[in-house]
Amino acid sequence: MKNWNTDFFEKLYAKLSVSLIENSRTHLFTMSNPGKFLPSGLNPGVKLEDAAILSSIVEQVPEFSWVEKQKGRKISEVYNSILNYKESPANTGTPERMAKLREAEMQYDRYIEEYQVHKYAYDAVQLEYLSAKATQENGGAKIPRTLMIKHEQTVNKWIARGRKNQVELSLAIIKEYQPLDAANFWKQAGEQFQNGQHTTNTGAVFQLTDFYPNYKYWFENSGWSAFSFDQQDLDQQRKSGLTGLTGDLDPSFGIFNLSNKQSDRNQQSFLKMEETAVKVECQLKQIHIERKWLKPLVLSSNAWRMDKNSAEPNLSLSSGADLEKGIVPVGEMTLLPVSAIICKNLKVNGRFADDVVQKINGEIERNELAVGFGPFAIADQRYGQNERVRGMVTNQVIEVTEEQIIGIICEILPKMPNPNPQLPWKK
Incomplete structure (x- = not known):
């Protein structure tokens, strides 16, 4: 029924x-x-x-x-289990790959802040746009033309001012090559985790989320x-x-x-x-x-x-x-x-x-x-x-x-x- x-x-x-x-x-x-x-x-x-x-x-x-x-488990607990109990292979990065990796990391660090600002602006408009699209597809009001223009402009700003293509290309290179530099990769991961750990005045330990x-x-x-x-x-x-x-x-x-x-x-x-x-x-x-x-x-x-x-x-x-x-x-x-x-x-x-x-x-x-x-x-x-x-x-x-x-x-x-x-x- x-x-x-x-x-x-x-x-x-x-x-x-x-x-x-x-x-x-x-x-x-x-x-x-x-x-x-x-x-x-x-x-x-x-x-x-x-x-x-x-x-x-x-x-x-x-x-x-x-x-x-x-x-029932915390994300930080599961993630820390990886850091503590993982096994990684020997470094396999060639000098050429490592040079390309360092270049990609520099470009990523240079543009990531602008990228995120414009991505988040896009996400906000995207929520409004997709909601209006769902209403239209269900037989309701059509997507306002002003919203369609706003949506397109936000995408273009993300590409031009947020360096969308450059950042995502750099990220693809980093994703491919960074784990091959095993010693540095896991050292950075461990340091990031420790730097994010804080203790309150009552002694409670937590990972800081922004x-x-x-x-x-x-x-x-x-x-x-x-x-x-x-x-x-x-x-x-x-x-x-x-x-x-x-x-x-x-x-x-x-x-x-x-x-x-x-x-x-x-x-x-x-x-x-x-x-x-x-x-x-x-x-x-x-x-x-x-x-x-x-x-x-x-x-x-x-x-x-x-x-x-x-x-x-x-x-x-x-x-x-x-x-x-x-x-x-x-x-x-x-x-x-x-x-x-x-x-x-x-x-x-x-x-x-x-x-x-x-x-x-x-x-x-x-x-x-x-x-x-x-x-x-x-x-x-x-x-x-x-x-x-x-x-x-x-x-x-x-x-x-x-x-x-x-x-x-x-x-x-x-x-x-x-x-x-x-x-x-x-x-």
């Missing part, structure tokens, strides 16, 4: 995903159920405790799933893109193949969710809605995750394997994915979070039954359970803080103005380890 609640949630995910992900072969959007209200009043540039709170938001290894789930834009800009009015999901989208939006490939929803699933996050186990229950016309409107912003302590080439290099005599000789991080063929990866770390999606000014118009509204408002008043509508939080504590945020729920509308994370964009990691048998490994 068709469950309207499941259908609504899956199609909302599908539109969000195509609005956020340009290439579904390399990236996956994992949606919250429900979201997390952002901590407020932090000063991460001065207080390490505040920096630790923000870093912890994206430190857990996610499961390979379209609905956000966590495997964000772009910086935390203080998350709450500003610039950089937001409008997003909507209405009955026409519900009727026309094609479901993502991921919703069946990477796990089905619980049979008891309802669009309203109640969870007790204070107990030892995060216990969750659902409330179903009767089928009704619902329109979701909100604003979205993409926050890029920057782990300066993690060397990305480690995760794509075929010039390492796990040492057979190490503490984790059989560590398999990812078996590799081919979603078009229905192959879902397994392993300790199949995804790497690269961006957080935050939402504000949520407004859901519809007809909500009296008993559901009374139940939801009763739980909000009790201040005990986290209350959500699909990926959106309605009432909960701010992440890492005791302050509680409460939205408004009536028979006609749900409104939540506060900023919250509603999902994470992840890079789909390749097979790891995947050592090249042609390299000079120890016998």
Whole structure:
């Protein structure tokens, strides 16, 4: 029997995903159920405790799933296992290759800052453009001509001012040759990891994660893109193949969710809605995750394997994915979070039954359970803080103005380890 609640949630995910992900072969959007209200009043540039709170938001290894789930290990723990227990081949870089590598590294360092500024500007416009494109394809309003021009101009600026082609050519050379200079490659990786480690005044050790834009800009009015999901989208939006490939929803699933996050186990229950016309409107912003302590080439290099005599000789991080063929990866770390999606000014118009509204408002008043509508939080504590945020729920509308994370964009990691048998490994 068709469950309207499941259908609504899956199609909302599908539109969000195509609005956020340009290439579904390399990236996956994992949606919250429900979201997390952002901590407020932090000063991460001065207080390490505040920096630790923000870093912890994206430190857990996610499961390979379209609905956000966590495997339990920290990304830094898994990555450090590679640094500590890997085995690398002897240096195989020729003088000619090493000279080409040094030249590429210099060009990369020279232009990477400009490249990232223009790439992030492109990503912001791309979110707005892809969302408008999805609306158009579902039979809604056409993409505004002004947005099409803006999109093209942003791409051209990234190419011209951001040195897109030069940086990506340099990166391709670095990716090919840097792991061949094994001693320097792993020395740099170890130093980066150590330099990213910090200790709070209470003695908590953490790896510092930076964000772009910086935390203080998350709450500003610039950089937001409008997003909507209405009955026409519900009727026309094609479901993502991921919703069946990477796990089905619980049979008891309802669009309203109640969870007790204070107990030892995060216990969750659902409330179903009767089928009704619902329109979701909100604003979205993409926050890029920057782990300066993690060397990305480690995760794509075929010039390492796990040492057979190490503490984790059989560590398999990812078996590799081919979603078009229905192959879902397994392993300790199949995804790497690269961006957080935050939402504000949520407004859901519809007809909500009296008993559901009374139940939801009763739980909000009790201040005990986290209350959500699909990926959106309605009432909960701010992440890492005791302050509680409460939205408004009536028979006609749900409104939540506060900023919250509603999902994470992840890079789909390749097979790891995947050592090249042609390299000079120890016998």
